Amino acid sequence: MDPDRLKGKNILITGAGRGMGAANAEHFAAQGANVCLADIDLDTAQDTADRINAAGNGKAIAVRCDVTQRADNAAAVAAVVDAFGLINVALFNAGLNKPRFFMDIDEDNWDLIMNVNTKAMWLGMQETARQMIAQGNQDYPYKLINVGSIASRKPLVDVTVYCTSKYGCLALTHCGALGLAEHNITVNGYAPGVVVTPLWEQLDKDLVDIGFKEREGQAYEDIVRDALQIKRVSYPDDIKGTAAFLASSDSDYMTGQMIHIDGGWCIQ
Numbered sequence: 083m084d085p086d087r088l089k090g091k092n093i094l095i096t097g098a099g100r101g102m103g104a105a106n107a108e109h110f111a112a113q114g115a116n117v118c119l120a121d122i123d124l125d126t127a128q129d130t131a132d133r134i135n136a137a138g139n140g141k142a143i144a145v146r147c148d149v150t151q152r153a154d155n156a157a158a159v160a161a162v163v164d165a166f167g168l169i170n171v172a173l174f175n176a177g178l179n180k181p182r183f184f185m186d187i188d189e190d191n192w193d194l195i196m197n198v199n200t201k202a203m204w205l206g207m208q209e210t211a212r213q214m215i216a217q218g219n220q221d222y223p224y225k226l227i228n229v230g231s232i233a234s235r236k237p238l239v240d241v242t243v244y245c246t247s248k249y250g251c252l253a254l255t256h257c258g259a260l261g262l263a264e265h266n267i268t269v270n271g272y273a274p275g276v277v278v279t280p281l282w283e284q285l286d287k288d289l290v291d292i293g294f295k296e297r298e299g300q301a302y303e304d305i306v307r308d309a310l311q312i313k314r315v316s317y318p319d320d321i322k323g324t325a326a327f328l329a330s331s332d333s334d335y336m337t338g339q340m341i342h343i344d345g346g347w348c349i350q
Contacts, residue, residue, distance in 0.1 A: 106173060
């Protein structure tokens with residue numbers, strides 16, 4: 083790992099208090115970045131920021147952010163600028179899932195997932211791009227990074243709304259790349275499969291509750307056996323390298339791309 087790969091990059095990460103967001107924040111800072119950890123749970127975000135600052139690499143701040151609210155997204159961007167001078171990169175990582183079979187979906191389930199996974203990404207992209215445009219052109223592109231999912235590509239019977247939201251993330255990546263290119267802003271993303279995080283641990287329980295699986299842990303086992311070419315689930319450490327690549331100058335000539343980090347699920 084190059085400790086200077088992201089030196090001078092000021093990066094906003096949503097949903098950064100735990101899971102993939104926290105792992106990415108620590109990995110980015112270890113490569114010299116300054117990071118703003120935005121999360122609705124300020125305590126977990128602050129704990130991660132404290133670990134980063136104690137490690138003595140890049141600097142970290144934490145802000146409370148309800149990503150479904152435009153004002154909170156704008157305030158998170160402003161916090162990056164206030165702390166570090168400008169914003170170079172934003173990683174839209176916040177997301178959730180609540181499984182339902184198709185005929186069991188109600189408006190509350192739809193609104194919850196679509197607001198957090200898709201509406202919030204759109205709001206964050208707009209507010210970050212607004213600041214980047216105001217900062218003016220630079221020699222290298224600004225970068226927006228969207229977290230998709232295997233569900234950005236494959237329909238899954240038990241998570242219709244989640245799939246819809248993640249197809250929306252893919253569309254925002256493509257359309258954002260088209261709409262922001264003139265401002266020297268690239269838009270890319272990555273799409274994990276099964277990542278052992280608090281989100282997936284809760285999903286594992288929920289799949290039992292709705293009767294799709296008989297016991298906890300079965301979802302992991304079935305997916306590894308039937309869908310993955312690499313016969314194990316993944317962890318945040320499997321994801322952070324791709325995230326760092328997209329945040330770095332190594333990806334400057336990419337835009338509108340969604341990279342799958344799913345153990346080969348997408349080719350099954």
